[in-house]
Amino acid sequence: MRQACAYVQQVDLFCGTLTVREQLTYTAWMRMKDSTDEEKAQRVENVLRDMNLIDCQNTLIVTDQYLQQWYKMETKSLAADYLALSKSKLSMFVAATAACGFLMAPVPVAAAPLAAATVGTFLLSSAANSCNQLLEAPYDAQMRRTQGRVLVVHRFSPLHAFTFAGVTGLTGIGLLGYFGNPTAAVLGAINWFLYAGVYTPMKRSHIGCTWAGAVVGAIPPLMGYAAATGYLDPASWCLAAILFSWQFPHFNGLSWNLRGDYSKAGYRVMCVTNERLCRVTSIRHSLALLGLCTIVAPLTNLTTMTFALGRIKRGANFVLSGGFTNIALKSHKKIL
Template identity: 30%
Template sequence: MKLSTEFSLSKFFDTQKVAAYYELTKPGITFSVVASMLIGFVLGSGTHINYITLIHATLGTWLIASGTAAHNQFLEWRYDGKMKRTKKRPVPASKISPKNSVIFSLALITGGLLYLLIAVNAVAGLISLLTTVIYLGIYTPMKRVSVVNVFIGAIPGALPPVGGWAAATGHLGSTGMWLLFGIVFLWQIPHVMAIAWVCKDDYQSAGFQMLPKNDPTGIKATILIVGCLIALLPVSYGLYHIGMNSWIYLIGGLLSSVVFLYYGIIFAIDRDKPSAKNLMFASFGYLPIIWAFVIIDILIL
């Protein structure tokens, strides 16, 4: 009898289940959180980067960010099932049970928090905990109550670079750190509003209170979007002004902000789904490009 020597991972792991749990962590958003944390860590470190602490901060942030994203999907799985763009997520699609998603998400959040507190420092751990509490405890339920959720959600969205700075320095007292917070905060509002306009029918069917509701002409959205994009110009310039980055970042950062503003103005003129979609794609590219110029600036100079 010929014995088979073939090895299959499926005999030991349910690869589809593993993929579903990975999807539950919203890897794209989690990667963005970790990237923003790294920017804060690198700029906070100055010329002396502690790479061991950097690795610990990355792992701890990834754990707690993954858990936060997973728990958010548990909290909203019934509503996700009502929207076209989210109904195939692991919990509403019955790939993972609500009970298992809770156990998984809370394990990641707890593990990430303890890891940051032990391996990095208390300030970094507390910033990550604050991010999770605001996101899950205030922003998530507020999405069904008031359009103010956009501003509340921008706070935890902008805290990762603060957490990175805290991981590198152990304190929060720096102008540069708050400029990073301001960049991400001001970016996030037009980013979320553009998505809300593109997916407004979905949001309305699920009962989410996003700004397109009660703003049929888009005037309120226009004021907020363009206002934030204009404010991004001096805030992004601020990193150069205080000497944290050079002319390389200045040129790239300001050009990126001007392009982002351009798409915001186009939305202000048209106020329709196509212009909102273009603004959404511009927002997808803005933050990675800004961070890329920060890193290039550091590597070259």
């Protein structure tokens, strides 16, 4: 097996957890950038056949280069690559939802816990995103949108990314626990695990990954609310429900035009596995948002009734825009 797999023991071996077929596919996508997807796939099949690797194509590769690759690093701007690894813009948005959760809690605003909730959430989001890129690097190499990520092009070593994720994640939990309270810290730790340990691997195995991701997106405002109050009440759960429902029209809309890339990399997201469910779910949760914002929010004292009534028109416009999006997607499908 060691001699038969000599072809894949190259310096671009990402990690010692790929099968023979996965490594050949990763290598083809990295080295044959100007070739079509069909040519790359055919090249993989030819190598498997010519080197008599058909019987062991699903065997994991563990070589002496496993540790070498974990140390390999070619960064030119450490700070910029840290920001890229943490998906800093996304992490800032996540931190903003935690800050909003803190500010909407019915208690006086304290500067230190607010800062801790915001920074701690940013660090935990950075850790989760780093774990995500660490686990998905071989598959990111197959998608045009993600081919330039720092781990795919070896600007960061997996070991460095793993260390960065551990330091930022534990620091974030520490900030939430020390300046906030244990409830906020536990929620942060749970969310880190859900994103890296449940949502990320689930993307390649089950359509339910979108629901798991929506739960991950709903927890940060709970973290902020808990950091302010030390407890969770109906108002905090309403805020989380709003973020949960918002994830579906948001992610389904963004992923629709990327479904070819997602399919090529083997992701089981809704836009790939069930296009009708993708549209229906977006409309369903758009309607849920309208109900949450205009009925549930004032009933839980998250907002006032006056505020809710003022949002009805905007909410209706949002739902209608979702309906028009549904029509547009159907038309787009017919054109294709």
